[in-house]
Amino acid sequence: xxxxxxxxxxxxxxxxxxxxxxxxxxxxxxxxxxxxxxxxxxxxxxxxxxxxxxxxxxxxxxxxxxxxxxxxxxxxxxxxxxxxxxxxxxxxxxxxxxxxxxxxxxxxxxxxxxxxxxxxxxxxxxxxxxxxxxxxxxxxxxxxxxxxxxxxxxxxxxxxxxxxxxxxxxxxxxxxxxxxxxxxxxxxxxxxxxxxxxxxxxxxxxxxxxxxxxxxxxxxxxxxxxxxxxxxxxxxxxxxxxxxxxxxxxxxxxxxxxxxxxxxxxxxxxxxxxxxxxxxxxxxxxxxxxxxxxxxxxxxxxxxxxxxxxxxxxxxxxxxxxxxxxxxxxxxxxxxxxxxxxxxxxxxxxxxxxxxxxxxxxxxxxxxxxxxxxxxxxxxxxxxxxxxxxxxxxxxxxxxxxxxxxxxxxxxxxxxxxxxxxxxxxxxxxxxxxxxxxxxxxxxxxxxxxxxxxxxxxxxxxxxxxxxxxxxxxxxxxxxxxxxxxxxxxxxxxxxxxxxxxxxxxxxxxxxxxxxxxxxxxxxxxxxxxxxxxx
Amino acid sequence: xxxxxxxxxxxxxxxxxxxxxxxxxxxxxxxxxxxxxxxxxxxxxxxxxxxxxxxxxxxxxxxxxxxxxxxxxxxxxxxxxxxxxxxxxxxxxxxxxxxxxxxxxxxxxxxxxxxxxxxxxxxxxxxxxxxxxxxxxxxxxxxxxxxxxxxxxxxxxxxxxxxxxxxx
Numbered sequence: 074x075x076x077x078x079x080x081x082x083x084x085x086x087x088x089x090x091x092x093x094x095x096x097x098x099x100x101x102x103x104x105x106x107x108x109x110x111x112x113x114x115x116x117x118x119x120x121x122x123x124x125x126x127x128x129x130x131x132x133x134x135x136x137x138x139x140x141x142x143x144x145x146x147x148x149x150x151x152x153x154x155x156x157x158x159x160x161x162x163x164x165x166x167x168x169x170x171x172x173x174x175x176x177x178x179x180x181x182x183x184x185x186x187x188x189x190x191x192x193x194x195x196x197x198x199x200x201x202x203x204x205x206x207x208x209x210x211x212x213x214x215x216x217x218x219x220x221x222x223x224x225x226x227x228x229x230x231x232x233x234x235x236x237x238x239x240x241x242x243x244x245x246x247x248x249x250x251x252x253x254x255x256x257x258x259x260x261x262x263x264x265x266x267x268x269x270x271x272x273x274x275x276x277x278x279x280x281x282x283x284x285x286x287x288x289x290x291x292x293x294x295x296x297x298x299x300x301x302x303x304x305x306x307x308x309x310x311x312x313x314x315x316x317x318x319x320x321x322x323x324x325x326x327x328x329x330x331x332x333x334x335x336x337x338x339x340x341x342x343x344x345x346x347x348x349x350x351x352x353x354x355x356x357x358x359x360x361x362x363x364x365x366x367x368x369x370x371x372x373x374x375x376x377x378x379x380x381x382x383x384x385x386x387x388x389x390x391x392x393x394x395x396x397x398x399x400x401x402x403x404x405x406x407x408x409x410x411x412x413x414x415x416x417x418x419x420x421x422x423x424x425x426x427x428x429x430x431x432x433x434x435x436x437x438x439x440x441x442x443x444x445x446x447x448x449x450x451x452x453x454x455x456x457x458x459x460x461x462x463x464x465x466x467x468x469x470x471x472x473x474x475x476x477x478x479x480x481x482x483x484x485x486x487x488x489x490x491x492x493x494x495x496x497x498x499x500x501x502x503x504x505x506x507x508x509x510x511x512x513x514x515x516x517x518x519x520x521x522x523x524x525x526x527x528x529x530x531x532x533x534x535x536x537x538x539x540x541x542x543x544x545x546x547x548x549x550x551x552x553x554x555x556x557x558x559x560x561x562x563x564x565x566x567x568x569x570x571x572x573x574x575x576x577x578x579x580x581x582x583x584x585x586x587x588x589x590x591x592x593x594x595x596x597x598x599x600x601x602x603x604x605x606x607x608x
Numbered sequence: 609x610x611x612x613x614x615x616x617x618x619x620x621x622x623x624x625x626x627x628x629x630x631x632x633x634x635x636x637x638x639x640x641x642x643x644x645x646x647x648x649x650x651x652x653x654x655x656x657x658x659x660x661x662x663x664x665x666x667x668x669x670x671x672x673x674x675x676x677x678x679x680x681x682x683x684x685x686x687x688x689x690x691x692x693x694x695x696x697x698x699x700x701x702x703x704x705x706x707x708x709x710x711x712x713x714x715x716x717x718x719x720x721x722x723x724x725x726x727x728x729x730x731x732x733x734x735x736x737x738x739x740x741x742x743x744x745x746x747x748x749x750x751x752x753x754x755x756x757x758x759x760x761x762x763x764x765x766x767x768x769x770x771x772x773x774x775x776x
Binding site: 114 | 624628631632635636639643665666669670671690693694695696756757758759760761762
């Protein structure tokens with residue numbers, strides 16, 4: 074410090090010194106030595122310019138080679154405009170874990186969640202979520218505990234939109250029909266076990282309520298057909314709960330497909346890789362291995378069963394319903410639906426010509442119907458491609474979601490990574506000249522920017538496989554479920570058709586029913602397009 | 609200033625070389641971040657483990673704080689790197705640099721039992737190149753050369769003259 078003070082004092086003198094080329098009569102040699110850093114800095118500057126030029130050239134050559142120089146990415150209008158139109162009053166049918174996430178995405182959190190967010194400093198981020206101009210005014214759940222959780226969530230005043238958000242009373246409905254009969258509910262969110270979905274959505278449409286329904290759309294062909302025709306003949310907005318395509322990466326992947334960067338795609342591989350009891354839907358026990366709360370007094374069991382065959386009350390069935398085919402299609406309904414939607418949103422492949430499924434219960438040998446190892450092959454001769462689904466609940470080795478084309482493949486996760494094929498026809502010259510290296514990603518999309526990041530480092534791969542729960546828009550982390558609900562609400566207010574609309578839901582429903590039927594009947598099932606029947 | 613007298617020519621050459629190399633490295637780290645508009649420390653911080661992971665979480669979960677950290681980090685690196693290269697306030701820069709680089713080390717030390725998803729260059733056990741660079745900066749602070757090979761010479765020129773002119 075002392076030296077520095079001295080240095081400051083002599084500031085003027087040394088300025089003179091520099092100007093004269095001699096510091097205060099400093100010998101020329103001393104001055105030259107003092108300036109020794111300058112040429113080194115000069116060399117560094119020169120090298121930086123050279124490298125920068127090289128990088129820019131290489132990037133633009135690759136981008137040009139791929140025809141990506143003219144891509145326009147839609148710049149999302151997220152957070153730029155105020156919510157317009159009238160307040161939409163929502164009712165929740167079913168208020169379990171998923172409903173908690175949905176209500177958070179709508180701007181409503183349970184006081185306990187607010188507290189824990191406060192503790193880990195993430196509350197502010199959530200409060201920045203766009204205000205959607207909605208109020209949750211109805212809760213319907215057959216379980217008192219869940220219904221009460223829903224009521225206090227909907228009534229919580231700490232939320233995006235702050236003081237401006239209206240504070241409407243929240244009502245509990247004993248049955249979903251009671252809710253559908255209430256003219257004070259504009260739209261419903263269905264987050265029940267799957268066996269209720271089609272019936273509730275159909276009745277809601279008849280009652281003139283807009284519907285946001287979690288997957289699966291329907292478990293049986295007749296109810297799917299009825300759902301489809303009812304929605305088609307109504308003026309309500311139907312959105313199926315596939316939020317992952319809201320990720321900005323999907324918009325970018327869409328451009329890749331449109332520009333035919335991958336060449337002809339003949340194979341798409343989708344997977345599920347889990348290895349936990351929770352992931353295998355053993356959910357009726359708490360952390361200590363004791364049964365979770367709930368009994369026949371607090372749960373309206375008959376209403377929970379609905380149209381499913383009667384069985385005596387079981388806490389296992391109540392929490393871990395996915396394990397039984399009476400309530401859903403197992404991995405096909407819970408996980409493949411997301412995969413199918415991702416692929417169908419990108420390629421519009423629709424209903425397959427044939428499906429062949431196989432698998433078994435190899436690891437989780439409890440009382441379940443659903444296989445823990447399941448593999449389905451969907452053939453699309455009309456599009457000259459095969460869609461594979463391979464799900465496993467006893468190994469978490471990541472296998473990703475890969476689109477395989479003749480010229481390149483795309484691994485689509487939280488990031489889109491495109492790697493040229495070493496035997497590609499289109500890129501043969503670029504590979505030969507060294508411009509494109511088939512051994513490493515050719516381009517990848519950074520979800521943080523609407524910009525193409527060509528020739529990326531290997532580390533990109535490590536980030537890519539992470540969970541698709543949030544995306545980044547204009548530098549902000551945003552929940553994709555929030556975006557999906559927002560799209561639905563925008564369509565309700567301004568007209569238009571959301572991404573996961575009834576056509577997509579119908580195609581998905583048929584595809585899943587075919588896959589499930591194939592597993593049960595241990596045979597290949599086909600779609601009869603002319604008669605619109607599964608054979 | 610007296611310690612300059614004790615450096616042999618070779619010692620001085622290698623001390624200056626070390627200063628140039630470390631300065632070059634740090635300066636380019638800073639400039640590379642300026643040249644990449646998408647760069648953010650969020651990736652590095654989200655990997656943070658051991659004693660600073662709580663701090664890193666706090667930074668990454670507050671976009672304002674993250675932006676401030678990114679700015680200070682980038683321009684701090686550039687200032688430190690440039691100071692070392694040119695030999696301008698080189699001792700202060702070396703101390704600041706040692707502190708900053710040591711903070712990087714504390715965010716991701718190669719300790720037994722701590723594993724990272726990102727691949728690292730080479731094999732490290734407790735000691736890695738980041739730690740070595742931090743210590744090298746301490747050495748540079750203790751064995752200054754900027755008053756001969758650096759702009760700091762201009763500040764001390766008069767002193768030296770009084771003390772008997774040039775040293776080497």
